[in-house]
Amino acid sequence: MLTCPHPPAITLVMDPHDDVTHTRAALAAHDPAKGRLTIHPTPGTRSALALAHDVLAALGKPVPLTGYRPLDHRPAWMLCAAWTLALPITHVTLLRAHLLDPDALDDLLALRARTGLRLALVCHQRKVPAALERALDRTDYYLADAEALLPAEETATRPETGAPGKPSRRWxxxxxxxxxxxxxxxxxxxxxxxxxxxxxxxxxxxxxxxxxxxxxxxxxxxxxxxxxxxxxxxxxxxxxxxxxxxxxxxxxxxxxxxxxxxxxxxxxxxxxxxxxxxxxxxxxxxxxxxxxxxxxxxxxxxxxxxxxxxxxxxxxxxxxxxxxxPPQPPRPKRRKNARRTSPPPTVWPLSTAHHHTL
Known part of the structure; x- marks a missing residue:
């Protein structure tokens, strides 16, 4: 199994006043094309599966996942790791880290260990919660002040997205x-x-x-x-x-x-x-x-x-x-005044190749 033996130390960002300018700066830094994700956990959810879905959504993937047992969080986190390594994603900033339960924190640290990404956890409280403190005790981390790490909104650079604003839906x-x-x-x-x-x-x-x-x-x-x-x-x-x-x-x-x-x-x-x-x-x-x-x-x-x-x-x-x-056969001409019908289903030719040798 792939692992990163010495991932970078975690950055614990203290934002005790929950300053909206810091949150906006973190969200403005989100740019998967440049290897940076900002995760804003779904309100009211703390579970490991919910956090994995938030990571996949930040990667541009449709969630919830299909095909797996509803409460099994392992497949979702493995998919997070695969896409993180493939794109590649090098920096992840997680807002509201003080709200996560121990299982979600464990899976997030496992993602860091598998991929070697630089992880910044933003805590919007004066005191680090016990669950987060226990998770950090098992790894290297250092404290950072939100004023230094997350600039005010007007000085933050908003990324240029690579995808078109309204992508064409033509065939x-x-x-x-x-x-x-x-x-x-x-x-x-x-x-x-x-x-x-x-x-x-x-x-x-x-x-x-x-x-x-x-x-x-x-x-x-x-x-x-x-x-x-x-x-x-x-x-x-x-x-x-x-x-x-x-x-x-x-x-x-x-x-x-x-x-x-x-x-x-x-x-x-x-x-x-x-x-x-x-x-x-x-x-x-x-x-x-x-x-x-x-x-x-x-x-x-x-x-x-x-x-x-x-x-x-x-x-x-x-x-x-x-x-x-594939290219479709020509549609028959519609007779004048004929009722408009739904588009015909896609034709997928079923072919058989002739076997031969060089």
Whole structure:
């Protein structure tokens, strides 16, 4: 399991007067694109699961999570750690730290130990509560004054967000997804795969204007990294679902710059190592980190959930949620004065490739 043996000391920020300017300054510093999160716990909640959901929400993930037991907080914290390492997040400021219960504090310190992030806990009381004091006694920390660490609102710099204010909800038609559903029976093999360049493979073209939008939609669509990474991989490789399932954790580079997919019968492309575009790397990194955090990853399929969630959506459902689909057949012309009907369902071609050898 991944751990950081010597995480940075915790900063305990004392704000005994609960000054609104300090809270606003902390919130203004929130900028995941620059590795900084500010967590403002949901009012009236103190539990470990509620805090994990607050962290995931700050990361831009939909909560509550689906597929896990309702009161089990472990999967949520493992997902927090995977996304924290993948993005990467280096600084976390937690407001209202004096309200957390012991379990929530323990899980927060475990997140720090797994990821090595710099953690600042803001206590809005004159005296440190007993639960927080006991948690801090087990680790290194130092005191800081809110006046010094959290400048007044007018001097705080508000971050520039990378995501568009009102992202487009138009459908994006990707020819690469035409072969996503397939009857190919492809399995993993023990090959020495050539690179895509060596095989002469031309990756599917994704317009520059669509790349950031696809990444933004995948980031917001699901907290399950294997689903986001699997769909992102299909978009930049045109691989079918059976071929995607051949990838093991060891087939992905730790920096997520390359990924090997296997096709021993050469039903489609043959085994090859694909370069991963920069927009898709965070999803692949999060998937790899989640496996390394939770399992013995040797031989484990990459695009599976090591936390064993139940009843997760199908990959095509995730794609439609992100408004990604293959090019659609032309719609029949609507007769004049005909009643307007709802849009037709997405057509996902079911293809079979012809087996051949090089």
């Amino acid at each position: 994006i038609a990707l020819p690469a997804l035409t072969t996503l559903r397939s009857l190919d029976d492809t399995d993993h093999c023990t090959c020495q795969p050539p690179t895509a360049d060596e095989r002469g493979f031309t990756p599917p073209s994704v317009p520059a204007a669509d790349r950031s939008l696809i990444a933004y939609r995948l980031q917001a669509a699901t907290a399950h990294p294997h689903l986001a990474a699997q769909l992102a991989t299909a978009c930049h490789t045109a691989a079918s679902m059976p071929q995607l399932l051949t990838a093991r954790v060891t087939d992905a580079a730790l920096d997520a710059r390359t990924l090997t997919l296997h096709d021993p019968a050469n039903a489609r492309q043959g085994c090859m190592t694909h370069p991963v575009p920069s927009w898709a790397r965070p999803f692949l990194r999060a998937t790899v980190f989640l496996h390394l955090l939770t399992t013995d990853s040797k031989g484990v399929r990459l695009f599976t959930d090591p936390l064993r969630a139940a009843q997760l959506p199908r990959l095509t459902d995730v794609a439609e949620q992100c408004k990604l689909r």
